[in-house]
Amino acid sequence: MTSPTLHSGRGTRAGELILGRIVFVALAGTIAAGGAARADSGDGSSLADTLGDAITQGQPSVQVRPRYEIVQQQGKAESQAATVRTLVGYSTKPMEGLGATLQFIDVAVLDTDTYNIPGIAGVNGVANHPSRANIPDPRAANVNQAFVSYEGLSDTRMVAGRQIITLDDQRFVGNVDFRQNMQTFDAVSASNQSLPDVKLFGAYLFGLKDILNQEVDQNTYLAEANWTRFEAVQVDGFGYWYGNESNLPYTQLPGAAGCYIATTARSCNSATYGGRLHGSLDFPAGLGVDYVGEYARQVAYDGGDPAIDAAYGHGGGKLKWKDVFLGADYMVMGSNGGRYGFQTPLATKHAFNGWAEMFLTTPKEGLRSAYATGGAKLFGSNLLVRCYAFRSDYQDKDFGHEWDFSWTYPVTPHITGGLEYAKYHASNAGFADTSGGLGALANTNAMWAFVSAGF
Numbered sequence: 001m002t003s004p005t006l007h008s009g010r011g012t013r014a015g016e017l018i019l020g021r022i023v024f025v026a027l028a029g030t031i032a033a034g035g036a037a038r039a040d041s042g043d044g045s046s047l048a049d050t051l052g053d054a055i056t057q058g059q060p061s062v063q064v065r066p067r068y069e070i071v072q073q074q075g076k077a078e079s080q081a082a083t084v085r086t087l088v089g090y091s092t093k094p095m096e097g098l099g100a101t102l103q104f105i106d107v108a109v110l111d112t113d114t115y116n117i118p119g120i121a122g123v124n125g126v127a128n129h130p131s132r133a134n135i136p137d138p139r140a141a142n143v144n145q146a147f148v149s150y151e152g153l154s155d156t157r158m159v160a161g162r163q164i165i166t167l168d169d170q171r172f173v174g175n176v177d178f179r180q181n182m183q184t185f186d187a188v189s190a191s192n193q194s195l196p197d198v199k200l201f202g203a204y205l206f207g208l209k210d211i212l213n214q215e216v217d218q219n220t221y222l223a224e225a226n227w228t229r230f231e232a233v234q235v236d237g238f239g240y241w242y243g244n245e246s247n248l249p250y251t252q253l254p255g256a257a258g259c260y261i262a263t264t265a266r267s268c269n270s271a272t273y274g275g276r277l278h279g280s281l282d283f284p285a286g287l288g289v290d291y292v293g294e295y296a297r298q299v300a301y302d303g304g305d306p307a308i309d310a311a312y313g314h315g316g317g318k319l320k321w322k323d324v325f326l327g328a329d330y331m332v333m334g335s336n337g338g339r340y341g342f343q344t345p346l347a348t349k350h351a352f353n354g355w356a357e358m359f360l361t362t363p364k365e366g367l368r369s370a371y372a373t374g375g376a377k378l379f380g381s382n383l384l385v386r387c388y389a390f391r392s393d394y395q396d397k398d399f400g401h402e403w404d405f406s407w408t409y410p411v412t413p414h415i416t417g418g419l420e421y422a423k424y425h426a427s428n429a430g431f432a433d434t435s436g437g438l439g440a441l442a443n444t445n446a447m448w449a450f451v452s453a454g455f
Helices: 012-037 047-056
Strands: 059-073 079-091 098-109 140-150 156-163 184-192 198-209 215-227 234-242 270-282 287-300 309-321 324-333 367-378 381-391 398-412 415-425 444-454
Touching: 079 140, 184 215
Parallel strands: none
Antiparallel strands: 059 079, 059 444, 079 098, 098 140, 140 156, 156 184, 184 198, 198 215, 215 234, 234 270, 270 287, 287 309, 309 324, 324 367, 367 381, 381 398, 398 415, 415 444
């Protein structure tokens, strides 16, 4: 079943029907326009035959991911979530540059009484259990993607409808594929590579489906330019204007991105501008080095609180040799005098600042993360270990440390199994935000076991 909508005055099911009709009308209208110009495809076949081929010769897709997750957190009862995510989709064969994709998502839950889903009690028909640790994987069924694409213009791809958008390493915009309900966007997007070694991307987001299967109105713009002439030196410039347009009190929007200054959904709306310099260098004896440097500034946008004014910086390097690598990074999510911490509301947040997910929302004091990562391929398996040291940007508070471990094994080209583990240890000083922020940081252990099969 679908969750209650966060669109003002519209139900989730009605929104899905409207979206489906938009996709269908757009597809049918474009085909009809082409058919009006000529009654056949030029090789003797009728338009109906061509349309039939586009549909019957398309590409189906299926992915099934059962997962078992355990979270143990100080001060909470243990949570256990046994869930199965199923994705079923179909993409038509392109016809004169025009294509369409429809994908459904279903998340089945074995027992909802064994873990807590953060947010409003009763979301997705599941009663919350606040005495237990959070696992944000509710039971859900929805349209995951439904879009029309057009590639009839040189070096250009345009997409309209519900779609996946991932930019760069997903630090600012991603699909949160780690969670069983991934994040997808209701958007119009376009990418162009007409200029040599340059890729341009732009999108307008009028809605999103979040990891709690809630649909949130948006007034968001994404813009990015990538220069890729040399592997050793590549440059990205970006601007992201995040606007949550839901007209409900912030406390009723568990799926909305937070920032600890919120009174309404729009209080956390922000504009982010920045750039990235990165590349890969090859040396003799199979050695290689990757590096990255990033900087961004964040200010208020579309009703955002005036306190929104903070900077972001990240520098890192990775040394590679054959199937082994070792990396070190330092990331700063700055603070405006302890009133606001730099946020990434559309990011794949689980991939950053620890898998224990203690810092999905940046504290008002900001966050400094110093971390080292090691990885290797061993007997066909992929191994990774990472350790973090966390401190605040404002007043340099100790926020604790964390160890993350991952093991994955490709059983076949279509089936992968894996185990992941995260152990977060809070500092002795702890952290208490008496104005409604994180509350006390808590020692946390989390474990995931999964199998992913895709065809």
